[in-house]
Amino acid sequence: MSDFSLRAILTILFRYRVRVVAAFLLVVAIALFAAFAMTPMYEASASVTIRIGRETVYRPEVGNATPPQIFVEQEQIINTQIQLLQSRDLAERAIAEIGLARLYPDLADEAPEPVPAAEDAVANPAATRATEQAVRQFQQAFWVVPARRSNVVQMGFEHRDPVVARDVVATMIDNFKDKIVEVYGEQNLDFLVQQTQTARQELDEAEQTLAAFREEFRIYDYQAEIDLLLKQRMDIDSNLKASEANAAETERRVQSLSDRLAKLSPNVSQYTETEQRSPALDTAQGRLLELRQRERELLARFQEASPPVSEVRQQIQETESFLGTLRAQGGGRSRVGQNDTYVRTQQLLIEAEAQLAAVRAARVENLAQIETINQRINALSQRDGELKALSLQRDAKEASFTSLQTRLEEARTLSALDREKIVSIGVVTPPAASDRPVRPNRTLYLMLGLIVGVISGIGTGLLSGYLSQRLTTPEQAEAVLGLPVLASLPLQKA
Template sequence: MLGKDNDARPISLRDQRAPVIVGAAPVPWTAMEETAEPAFNLVEYWRMLLKHRVLIAVIFVAALVVGVAATLLMTPIYTADATLQIDREAAKVVEGDVSPQETSTLGMEFFQTQYGLLESRMLAERVADNLGLNSSNAFLEQMNVDPREEGSTDAERRAKRKEQVVQVLQDNLVIKPVTGSRLVHVVFSSPDPALSAKISNAFAENFIKANLDRRFESSAYARDFLEDRIAQVKARLEETERQLVAYAAEQQIINLTEPDEKTGAAQSLVATDLASMNQALAQATAARVSAEAKWRQASTAAVMTLPEVLQNPAVQQIAQDRARLNAEYQQKLRVYKPDFPEMQQLKAQLSELDAQQNAIAGDIRASLRARYSAALAEEQSLRGRVGGLKQDVLSLRSRSVQYNILQRELDTSRTLYDGLLQRYKEIGVAGGVAANNISLVDRAEPPSRPSKPSIPLNILVSAIVGLGLGVLMAFIREALDESLSTPEDVEAKLGVPVLGAIPLLEKGVRPAAALDEIRSSFAEAYYSLRTALQFSTPDGVPSTLLITSAKPSEGKSTTALAVARSLARVGGSVLLIDSDLRNPSMHQVLAAENSKGLSNILAGGASLQAVVQPTSEPNLSFVACGPLPPNPAELLSGNRVSLLLEEACRHFDTVVIDGPPVLGLSDAPLLASQVGGTLFVLEAGGTRRGQARGALKRLRMGQARLLGIVLTKFNMKTTSYGYSYSYDYTYGSTGSQGSLQTSRRSA
């Protein structure tokens, strides 16, 4: 019996979505868009560690046990410590400064050199000889070292033993400088506390003696070397002095001063004369320029306008007298006429004064010319003298080249001679002073307790190593883990969203019975899946929905039935089709007839109306598989599937298809290409990542529109390390009113 007509039924799921045309070009599915998460997700790492906590705990405990056992089996080692003070330089007694002098750069190099000498093979050999460690195997036996009895002769065996003793001494010696000071600890470790102190003190004492020996040897060698060098430099100095004096006398080179310390040049007599003449020439040139300027002005300007004339006292006096007579003449001109004798006399006096003034001005102009001529003559005379001195200086310089070479050689030899002589005196004084820049501050004492092994330290190291190895193995195990046990595993490893997680039923509980119990977490999980399907596409639940899985027995038939029943219970008409033409099982769950069904429709032997069967669930109809065809893939590859779905969509709100498994068969990809949406069922912990990827790849090749994944048989008890999915119901009533409380927790 087909579903109700749209006009006669209530509002259903179809009214909540746009119509889906069966047979249209399918929409390819893509991996879900992952939300941006920080590169370091502490919560995810914590969940991973909790997941593998047993492995981490086992490795941690094993490391502790191994560490404790190794510590108890170790031979106790005693460490003795002698303290030395190493100064940068010995006390400078000869200079009156007894404090060590050093610089930061040279100081670091010096101290590093001293530390290297303390660890040197030379010092270890000296200690071995001083303590007599090479005479027998007793020292090696005390250090728990097997003596090497190699060599055919006693000499060869002694040489091998000495080499082994020196190697043991170097291996157990530790030099520890004290930061920011001149102190250094000489540390030696051995199984015997007295032996450790004895060898530590021996290293310190022999280092001090070796330093004194090196200083004495270097001082003696330096004295011998300096004596030879002083004799050679002295002979060279005397020879150079004789050559310099002879050359100066031959070339008549006379210097008034000693050679300059910086430039090495000396002031000669000719150069001094040239400097004096050049200074006089500069003054004469300045005087000539000044006289020439005054003469040129006097020769071109009016004589009475010259500053020399105007400033002349006689001219100024005549000007005053003339002004007075002229004033008197002008005053009397008002009374007398110009021809009057007194007026004629005044006019004659004025003319006389003018003549005197002109005569004085002429003399001044003539004196300016004479002054210019004298200045010019003096300048020319000095210039000639300077030119001659220049030639003398140039000649002296050409003759002084060899003189300067000899002078520089003489100065160099004298400086070298003085320096060598002073150094020789200092070494002679220092050689008799037994001062040493290395001193023993604290002698080593036999330790009262062993330094190794340290039980707390070894346990701590074992714990850290064990914890680190455990975490490392957890990361490796997680990286190699191919299981898909939780929704988070599925989304992280497959890149497909999980629409629902179906809990694992308890032993003996059948899926049909759990679905009938609406209060069970099993049924509530499918209700949540139905809600997720409504939001899986912009149009709501697809009109045609295929439910498949990677392999059999993953719960796809139960999921198909549960989804169909959930959609039917919200008021929509639903058609459930069993499309597994190879191993059908839905008719057994629904106790329906399987004599005719989908195979008859696809073969053209029956219509949809003839094979639709009602179920005990309202609004839910069923189409069984029907007789098993010989070649299911041929039936599913034709156009009858799309025609069937188009017809079913005209009568039902939703068509749910229980499909066959994907792997190994071509049926599921063929059906997926014809429906509006595909729901992929995955058994938690039962399907490997490779299998799931292969199935999804085949669906993608079939242009399936994958809505998401349903994780079935999800054991929430064994996944308590980070994931918890539970559905709890509490029904209660107060009076006549009941209340339903539903809670879902997910983490």
């Protein structure tokens, strides 16, 4: 058959309608049988929240004062807890608590003995096989799924009995808390108690040794005296540095005054007697007096080599030079007198040299005091090394004991929390079983049966027509014989 027109297909299906209907009914019947013959399975589920608690916080080892820290992310914590939930140990515990006969009666008939322990596996192979099969079925029926973008984990269990399914989920939550306590619980409480007692004894021995050393060498206020001597030496050293800085400054001032005095003349022309006084000469002399008064005022506030004093003195020199020029032009007699600037500079130089001598004497005295204090410190420090070693040993023992005592208190608190099963797991939704079975889905089975039945019926009819050697349509006759069909008569049964 090579003609697959719609007419030919409909003709074939009508001709083999009995086979089409039979194939359709057979598939639908199989689907219905499967839907109603399968044992209905009920599902119980619950939700728990997993928080970042003491189980996932890193705590330092014994004697370490580093505070607890968190080095894992929330996703890693949730994945770790899911692995604990899906562990074989929890499955075996749940089977043992619920009972193999209640969970899987068919397996209990094969192995009526209780679930064997690991050491009894060789002696009771039948019970071991039943246990292995029960664990496999349990792990297949138990599921755990983390909720997206949250710290909530959903779990569930499928069983033919909804009450059993609910009890299994509740048991798994309780065993999960016990497992967390076993894995993350405080295990070294007795060890910490022993270590704390040992540290207390060592601290007492160190304190007794230090007290005996102080008594033997009569060192009671050693640190206080050393601190006092060091403070005195620090103060004297500060005075010494200040004296050295002052001496350097005074030396520069003496040098500056000496250079200045060398440039000045002891006598200076005061005025020139002429027949007629020049107004410019009077103005220059008045300006000179003002500048000298200004110099005395600046010397009272600034040092000899300061820029303001140097600038005023430069102006004085210029004014004196100008006065000399005016007097020379006047042609009169000049009157010579003592130079006030020279006298003042000489006095300042004498004062600076006296101050320099006093500063140098103070420096020598400070050095002598420092040497005396150093000798006293060296005398007291003959036993300093031993005393410091004993003190450091006592401090180390005390720090170790304090750290162990703090860690012991934390361990006792954590141990109390473990005994009460207070973990970072909270039940969001308590275990509850569904009222309707989750498997099988009879509606889905029926829809699939109808679809597959229609396809099977059509396929059976087309296959029957393809394998048949009969010519059922005029087009088939023309295609096979190669002759045109002149007329076709319908077949009528008598």
